[in-house]
Amino acid sequence: MNNYIHNRIKSRLNRRNGFPSPTGIAGSILTLGALTLSIFSMAIFSMAFTRQDRMNTIPTEVRAKSQKAAGTFMATLKGVLVQSMAQGIPAAAATCSDTAQTLTKTIASAHGVEMRRISLNARNSQNIPTAQEKALLLKLDSVRLAGRLTDSTVVWEIIERQGKQYALHIKPIVLNNALCLQCHGKDADIAPETRTVLDKRYPGDKARGYSIGEIRGAVSVMTALVP
Ligand code: HEC
Secondary structure (H helix, E strand, O other): OHHHHHHHHHHHHHHHOOOOOHHHHHHHHHHHHHHHHHHHHHHHHHHHHHHHHHHHOOOHHHHHHHHHHHHHHHHHHHHHHHHHHOOOHHHHHHHHHHHHHHHHHHHHHHHOOEEEEEOOOOOOHHHOOOHHHHHHHHHHHHHHHOOOOOOOOOEEEEEEEOOEEEEEEEEEEEOOOHHHHHHHOOHHHOOHHHHHHHHHHOOOOOOOOOOOOOEEEEEEEEEEOOO
């Protein structure tokens, strides 16, 4: 009897102090666990969903506009490079250095986009990627290391700048030609005269030491979602 009363008082006290019984605790932990798990999986599900949805919200015209700008730019730049290489590599390096930036801006404004070349080892400091672009370049490198990079690999993101939304289009530039090594390869690949031009224009140049098949950088195109 005494024991019975004692237990009743104890359990009342416990309740008053907010201590649930041991079975109550186990139940609460289970419920809490289940709840956390479901919230967590819902969050993951909605993250994947939102991402997919957002990608699908990039209108076809915006995609086409970005791709056309990037394609025209790369073809034009290659033309300039090949043409100037006829005058020798050191001269071509100087030409590339003089024209690459202006050519990018001219073609970008003709297409109504913002565009530049970016690289994790940028030769020109204007080509240093933003934090967001850097993450995407690192992602592309891991795609390449996994052997999944193809000619059509591109990355699309929706980004916001000063309250405006843009489609960010990142198209990798793979060093797939021995020509490139004459200005981006190892010391032995680069002629001393070319090295002199590069050293003068880009002190602390990071864009060397590459091998064929590596990602040299990317074309980054930003197109407004709402014109
Ligand atoms: C004649 C020398 C020369 C050759 C050949 C050359 N490049 Fe470059 N490259 C340059 C110079 C100079 C720059 C810096 C341009 C600037 O100031 O924006 C540059 C910059 C770049 C950039 C921009 C990122 C950065 O480092 O600033 C990429 C990407 C690039 N080159 C890729 C290539 C690829 C791919 C090839 C082969 C098809 C190639 N280059 C061949 C001289 C060359």
